[in-house]
Amino acid sequence: MTESGDIALRLAAWWEANARDLPWRFGRATPWGVLVSEVMSQQTQMSRVVPYWTTWMGRWPDARSLASAPKADVITAWGRLGYPRRALRLQECARVVADDYADELPHDYDALVALPGIGDYTASAVMSFAFGERIAVIDTNIRRVLSRVFLGVESRGGAASPVERALANRLLPDDGFTDMADMVVRGSGAVEDAGDAGDAKGMNNKARSGRRPRARRRERPSVVWNQSVMELGAVVCTAKSPLCEACPIADDCAFLKAGRPGLGERRTRPRQRFQGTDRQVRGMVLEALRALPANAVLARNEVAGLWKDHVQLDACIASLDDDGLVEMLPDGSLRLPR
DNA sequence: TTCCAGGCGG
DNA sequence: CCGCCCGGAA
Incomplete structure (x- = not known):
């Protein structure tokens, strides 16, 4: 002792x-489900995660199904959880698990921590909570x-x-x-x-x-x-x-x-502060895109109306594009990536 | 205002 | 090591 x-x-x-009584606890979730819960919980309160996790796992119960989903669906399903790059990294993670590990989460810290979006905490948490390792x-x-x-x-x-x-x-x-x-x-x-x-x-x-x-x-x-x-x-x-x-x-x-x-x-x-930051602007842009019908685009003039400071707005759109969270069309309209 | 089951790029 | 990335709730 x-x-x-x-x-x-x-x-x-x-x-x-x-x-x-969180739904991924007490052996009720697969290792993949536990990993999803941990990624969603990064810098996010568990109480907010629960409904997202339940819907998400019902729709994409394993890595393979998430890997093959359209990016736009993944971003939209992430909803207002915040830090939407986590959603893209989770899908990249799913691709690696599906392709390189036959859709079975590796039972190994070094392999886990090498996955996209998985750092020391999440890898350790999965080893402990999902696999029961010390x-x-x-x-x-x-x-x-x-x-x-x-x-x-x-x-x-x-x-x-x-x-x-x-x-x-x-x-x-x-x-x-x-x-x-x-x-x-x-x-x-x-x-x-x-x-x-x-x-x-x-x-x-x-x-x-x-x-x-x-x-x-x-x-x-x-x-x-x-x-x-x-x-x-x-x-x-x-x-x-x-x-x-x-x-x-x-x-x-x-x-x-x-x-x-x-x-x-x-x-x-x-x-960080939030008001007036790029994070707020990026959030507004993505929120507008998520609200659109599937496959719809946000016209250039509607994009411009989202934020007064067009210099900052354009910079944010460019960074969202860099992150793979939005696509810019030649006419200046925006849409979620396929 | 501050905090939240962090991770990543510079 | 430092700054950035979202949004809701106390």
Whole structure:
């Protein structure tokens, strides 16, 4: 047992009772579905992702189907999730998986992190959450929680420091000998029954009609650790106003013991402004294109009416074209790419 | 305003 | 390492 053993047990119990009932959790999604959920969740709240993910997976359940979809459909289906380049990268990722890996997501960190749109976090998350492998997952939530609980300070902005990575790796629980996670048969009814764990209810799932299924995959300790620390950071140990009264490990938290020094300081990576930026203009252009009927084009004069500053507007259209998100026709009209 | 299950190009 | 990429919600 590692130094985090006692904390891990309490977090696991908290996780069982409080985990949000997201549709890609608890063995209900394929590895590809888990990857899609992670890409959609990059810099986007999970609550907003859920309806998009459900529709998306119903339409393109595997990499091969997404790979063969028209780009315009992919961009439109991405809707208002934001950062639409993620949609194109996800489709490129799907092409590689379909073509180079026979439509089966590689069970290998190095192969995953080499895929388009997949960085260290997403590759680690897929290895842990989809494949059940023991690997440290490092995202903004886990960095904040581990830094607070074990170091007593706020996590810094920017990339994860070597100290934070070492901490995450050191704390990651051992998995022991169990092979229970391999007993799951995804997509069928032949799943290991986790018994008493099956009736835990989600916190914010009032809107969801489906209950968590009784049949559950029994996760390895490292996977539960990753999931529970991340969930704690998302729901309890939040950046601005952590709910320490509701925290299952408040008694062990160095940050709380120290009087929560620097809480509310801008420790995370400073965010860009939005009003008036190219991101806003690009968003408006794409929104106008998504609203068109299929295969329709946006006439030049309608494009010009989208934004006063035509210098900025033209630059944004050019950058959207560079990104492959729009196509410019010779007459100056715009459309989504095929 | 700030934050959010980041990734990528310069 | 730094700046950019979207949009909604607290």
